[in-house]
Amino acid sequence: MSESGLQQARDKMAGAGVSPVAIEVFSHYYRQLEEGATGLIPESTIDPMLEVPQLSDVEISDADAAAALDATVVIKLNGGLGTSMGMDKAKSLLPVRDGKSFLDLIVQQVRSARAATGARLPLLFMNSFRTQSDTLAALAAYPDLAVEGVPLDFLQSKEPKLRADDLTPVDWPADPELEWCPPGHGDLYPSLLGSGVLKALLDQGFTYASVSNADNLGAGPNAQIAGWFAASGAPYAAEVCTRTANDRKGGHLAIRKSDGQLILRDTAMTPDEDMHFFTDEHVHPYFHTNNLWFDLRELDRVLTERDGVLGLPLIKNVKTVDPADSTSPEVIQIESAMGTAVEVFEGATAIAVGRERFLPVKTTNELLLLRSDVYDLGDDGRLTQASAIPAIDLDSGYFKKIDAFEKRFASGAPSLRDATSLTVKGDWTFGSDVRVTGAATLADTGSPERVADGSELSA
Structure with a gap:
């Protein structure tokens, strides 16, 4: 039944115009799911990450910092509707201060960084099929924002929710939109490839990407981090912060014992019996901010080698097809987290930043x-x-x-x-x-x- 379920899902995605790259990524995870993969990372398989370079210790010349920022694109994850706060549009359109939304302030941050450093600094939003039109309408107020050869946004993929009982795409005629879900922000990488945006960035001479959530106004353009990342030669880096008792739900980086590779473990990837380790800020002293940096050339190379499938760890999310109706059929949403790409790139690293880089709004x-x-x-x-x-x-x-x-x-x-x-x-x-x-x-x-x-x- 499951092979039939995969074909039904592939056909449904193709019929909805989902890119071939995204369909192959979904198929990769589907096969993992039917093989019983859970994505869980037991504490016994990892060592805590205890030593991290500190941004406060970094020394980069203004010229090198500006040059690195000029080779950087700023990408904001903008697929969320803010449903937990009762919203039905992109959370980034919510007013924050003085009548200005997250989006307005992000634009202001980018424009200011351009003026201060002379960097081209494109701003790209990864939208979902639910946030794209409203976001582009709001961006129309900034006709000078776009950088030649680079769009203002690209579209995150979508995938069918699967019935938990037989792994076939769920049917929900009462609201067909609820038959679909986003594949998690790990979809960033295949979406960059499948949309053609990765090629466009490379063609325009951009080398680095700085990625963060649109609701985190702390993660503005930072020439010092860009300079550090460029000088490091690393293919990938994550920003982390010192953990406090209030950060116990945040994911953390760790070192996999089997091969010494840096990995990310999130709440959904932690076995119940290990949650006391996960939540202990003394065991795992840094949390992952979801602010990332990666080398666009390395990403292109790895995606090409793997036919668009990075193979990020599976996150199995069990819900009901209608989140507001607990009696509706149970479904599985196949997801991945963009931060887990840390384990794909040999030589990936991290940098500890100040708390001012982490100002998320979830409530x-x-x-x-x-x-x-x-x-x-x-x-x-x-x-x-x-x-x-x-x-x-x-x-x-x-x-x-x-x-x-x-x-x-x-x-x-x-x-x-x-x-x-x-x-x-x-x-x-x-x-x-x-x-x-x-x-x-x-x-x-x-x-x-x-x-x-x-x-x-x-x-």
Whole structure:
């Protein structure tokens, strides 16, 4: 039945116009799946990565840094809809500060880096079939952004969700779009190849790629890292940060015992019995930021050698076909993570960067922080931490979805510069010019409440 299932999936992908490269990559993972692959990496098979070069120790001349940046393309992963926050469009279009979205600030960062260094610095978005049209419409406001010979975006692939019982493509007539899923951001590499963008970049003389999530405004263009990467001669590098107790869910790099190769282990790749090792910041002291650098020439060589199939580790994601309906059929989504490419490139390395390179927004708690005076927004589109970061805990029943969040902070974020924590339980709406000092908690009264304009909240 499974061989029939693979052919059905291949036919479905071809009928939807999915690139031949993406179909072959999917087929590679499908065969792994039917052979029982889980993608799990037991703790007994790895050693922790304990010694990492520090960006703070790097010495690169301004000229070498600028030259490396001029050979670099900035790629932003932009396939997510922000569904966990109740969004139905690209998360990068969400306003962050002063009416500017993630996308606006990313553009501002790139333009500023171009002006400061003279680098061409193309900006490329990897969109999904759900984010492409809205993103390109927003980018139309920047007619001077494109670099000659390089598009502004390329499309991530899509693949059919598979029934968990027989590995055939699921049918869901109630909403046929739910029959499809993105293949994870490991799809970056075959999508660069299959779209023709990799060739276009090489033809225009670009050598390096700097890749990060569109919701991480900390990962702006960095000439110093570009210079370090160029000087290292490495084919691939990952940015990592020192782990704290708050980073226990983040993936980490490790050294595979069998061959000494650097690898990435994520939460979904860790056996349940080893999770206490995974979450221990003393055992694995660095977390993976999902900010990557790679040599475009090396990527082209390896993809050519492997017919477009890098062979990244499989991630088996079990869900229901309709995420909002737990009674809908159980499906398997075949995924891979772009950071696992670290094990494909011999000589791959890592560099430890400051926390300012990692400002992701996965929840409205983090969005509130970026909108507050904890961060200053510069003319270069970068956010600079202005005070200690307080712990934010907003009641998910009232603040998790972006519409509900916006309604309750319609007058803007409160001042958090003097806060150590803000905990909100229940249905609270914030007035204007609210200030939080110390550790403040709002209790659930069972009724909607309002924080009056000009209030000060404290312990």
